[in-house]
Amino acid sequence: MTTILERNNVKVTGRGERTMVFAHGYGCDQNMWRLVAPSFEERYRVVLFDHVGHGKSDPSAFDRTRYSTLAGYAEDVLEIYRTLDLTDTVFVGHSVSAMIGLIAAVREPERFESLVMVGPSPRYINDNGYTGGFDREDIEGLLDTLDSNHLGWSATMAPMIMGRPDRPELGEELTNSFCRTNPEVAKHFARVTFLSDNRQDLPRLRARCLILQCAADVIAPEAVGRYVHENIPGSELVLLQATGHCPNLSAPEETIAVIRNFLHKPSLTRAEAT
Numbered sequence: 001m002t003t004i005l006e007r008n009n010v011k012v013t014g015r016g017e018r019t020m021v022f023a024h025g026y027g028c029d030q031n032m033w034r035l036v037a038p039s040f041e042e043r044y045r046v047v048l049f050d051h052v053g054h055g056k057s058d059p060s061a062f063d064r065t066r067y068s069t070l071a072g073y074a075e076d077v078l079e080i081y082r083t084l085d086l087t088d089t090v091f092v093g094h095s096v097s098a099m100i101g102l103i104a105a106v107r108e109p110e111r112f113e114s115l116v117m118v119g120p121s122p123r124y125i126n127d128n129g130y131t132g133g134f135d136r137e138d139i140e141g142l143l144d145t146l147d148s149n150h151l152g153w154s155a156t157m158a159p160m161i162m163g164r165p166d167r168p169e170l171g172e173e174l175t176n177s178f179c180r181t182n183p184e185v186a187k188h189f190a191r192v193t194f195l196s197d198n199r200q201d202l203p204r205l206r207a208r209c210l211i212l213q214c215a216a217d218v219i220a221p222e223a224v225g226r227y228v229h230e231n232i233p234g235s236e237l238v239l240l241q242a243t244g245h246c247p248n249l250s251a252p253e254e255t256i257a258v259i260r261n262f263l264h265k266p267s268l269t270r271a272e273a274t
Contacts, residue, residue: 002058002060002061003083004076004079004080004083005080005083005084006058007052007057007058007061007076008049008050008051008052008057008058008076008080009029009030009049009050009055009056009057009058010047010048010049010080010084011030011047011048011049012045012046012047012048012084013037013038013041013045013046013048014040014041014042014043014044014045014046015041015042015043015045016040016041016042016043016044016045017045018043018044018045018088018089018090018113019044019045019046019047019084019086019088019089019090020037020040020044020045020046020047020089020090020091020092021047021048021049021077021080021081021086021089021090021091021092022036022037022046022047022048022092023049023051023077023091023092023093023094023097023100023101024050024051024054024055024094024097025094025095025096025097025119025245025246026095026096026189026190026193027054027154027158027174027177027178027181027186027189028054028055028094028174028177029050029054029055029056029177030048030049030050030055031055031177032094032177032246032248032249033048033092033094033248035248035249035252036092036248036252036255036256036259039256039260040256040259044090047080047084047086049080051073051076051097051189052067052073052076053067053181053182053185053186053188053189054181054185059182062182062185064188067188067189067192068192069192069196070096070099070100070103070192070193070196070198071103073097073100074100074101074103074104074107075104077091077100077101077104078104078107078108078111081104081108081111086111087110087111088110088111088112088113089111089112089113089114090113090114090115090116090263091104091105091112091114091115091116091207092116092118092259093115093116093117093118093120094118094119094246094248095118095119095120095121095219095220095245096121096193096196098115098117098118098119098120098121099120099121099122099196099198099201101115101117102115102117102120102122102198102201102202102205103198103201105205105206105207106201106204106205106206109206109207112206112207113207113208114207114208114209114210114262114263115205115207115208115209115210116209116210116212116259116262117209117210117211117212117228118212118247118248118255119212119213119214119217119219119220119225119245119246119247120211120220120224120225120228121133121219121220121224121228122196122197122198122199122201122202122224122227122228122231123196123197123198123199124139124193124194124195124196124219125139125194125195125197127197130199130227131221131223131224131227132224133218133219133220133221133223133224134194139194139195142157142190142194143187143190143191143194146186146187146190147187150179150183150186150187151179153178154175154178154179155175155179157178158171158172158174158175158177158178159171159172159174159175160218161174161218161219161244161245161246162174162244162245162246162249162250163214163216163217163218163243163244163245163246163250164243164244164250167250170246170249170250173249174246174249199227199231202228202231202232203231203232203233205232208234208235208262209232209234209235209236210235210236210238210258210259210262211225211228211229211232211235211236211237211238212238212240212247212255212258212259213225213226213237213238213239213240214240214242214243214244214245214247215239215240215241215242215243216243216244217243217244217245218244218245219245220245222239225237225239236262238258238262240254240255240258241254242254242255
């Protein structure tokens, strides 16, 4: 029977006493952290994993009911944490994994000392004064295109999401990552991701929180990053020079520096910070 660590292709490196967990975004895998995570191995134990349906996770573990909401992915994170007996960690979540980490941290707050959210969005659809970046018709059209032409959607969307036309190789890497994902999983996870709404969870977070916001991010525009910041009291928002949605690939040095600066500050609880 597949173990939890095998299910999510969990890899543990590093030499530190505290633990950093890196979680990838939609259509990606843990390889997306290869330019960032090693820089923290000297001071932290580093945990990488693949969400079920992605990378080298166990494909047989995919269950449409379990993963019908982001809560199913958050439960996977907590199962990894329980298996490794992790507490007081730094969780670094890119894109949708920022919200997955948020859900997990609200459920079992003792396991999360800090959350680093890279390009987070609690709600992608504009709604009654809230700017998510997309009208509902935009999202439905995006999902319909993905349903009918996964490879074509990947080739079109990945370079836009990467946001670095001056470095086409990065867009190609993201395209290839999207294309490697099982199409049925990709369609299902996209619907779960783009129709999710975690705005009500933001003020419930008790961990320290750093929000990294890129310029010209077509998936999570600046208004969204500011909304997350305003609704997590005591959080810190950093506007990166990096453009696009994937600074872990396009601007790893800046990403590393900002995270290090945050982690080197004295640790405060949210209550103390506010």
